[in-house]
Amino acid sequence: MALSAATTLQAPAQSVTDVFANEGFIKHVSETVGGELKSFTISGPTTGAFTTTTVRTLPTTRMPDIAKKVLGATLTVTQNESWSAPAADGSRTNTIKLAVAGAPVDVKAEQKLRADGSTTVVELSGQVTSGVPFLGAKIASAAEPVIGRALNLQATLAQEWLTAHPA
Numbered sequence: 001m002a003l004s005a006a007t008t009l010q011a012p013a014q015s016v017t018d019v020f021a022n023e024g025f026i027k028h029v030s031e032t033v034g035g036e037l038k039s040f041t042i043s044g045p046t047t048g049a050f051t052t053t054t055v056r057t058l059p060t061t062r063m064p065d066i067a068k069k070v071l072g073a074t075l076t077v078t079q080n081e082s083w084s085a086p087a088a089d090g091s092r093t094n095t096i097k098l099a100v101a102g103a104p105v106d107v108k109a110e111q112k113l114r115a116d117g118s119t120t121v122v123e124l125s126g127q128v129t130s131g132v133p134f135l136g137a138k139i140a141s142a143a144e145p146v147i148g149r150a151l152n153l154q155a156t157l158a159q160e161w162l163t164a165h166p167a
Helices: 013-020 023-032 065-071 136-164
Strands: 002-009 036-043 050-059 074-083 092-100 106-116 119-129
Touching (some): 002 106, 002 136, 013 092, 013 106, 013 136, 023 036, 023 050, 023 136, 119 136
Antiparallel strands (some): 002 119, 036 050, 050 074, 074 092, 092 106
16 A cells, blocks of 8 residues: 655754654654654764664554454554755655564655755655555555554644744
């Protein structure tokens, strides 16, 4: 199943990058959806190429009943991000991979931050897949809206965070 979204944030690309790589912000996003941040690591300064790894637990309350029966009340999600160094105009690309413990779902996405002066267009595209024979497409189809909403929520909350925490 395909993931696709775009939003414009009222901040320069470096400020948006700094928010997306801020442990306090990541914790805020996790807690907003009823989850808990278990760990967050970052390698390298956000002014160049860097990577992050986020591990969080998330509730399954918004998932289909069959998923809740299999996964239980919460699931553990590991999110690995690999950020490119900024281009001359500040634009950059973030490759995102999500792994859900105990669930046969793989998520690969690309987030582009397109610098446009004092604003940044955040574009997200990706795929949700499942390797389960015969049921894989059905599992991916059920997971896609939940994962898509979670990734989109991050961009929405980023604008609120930028407003509340000016640089």
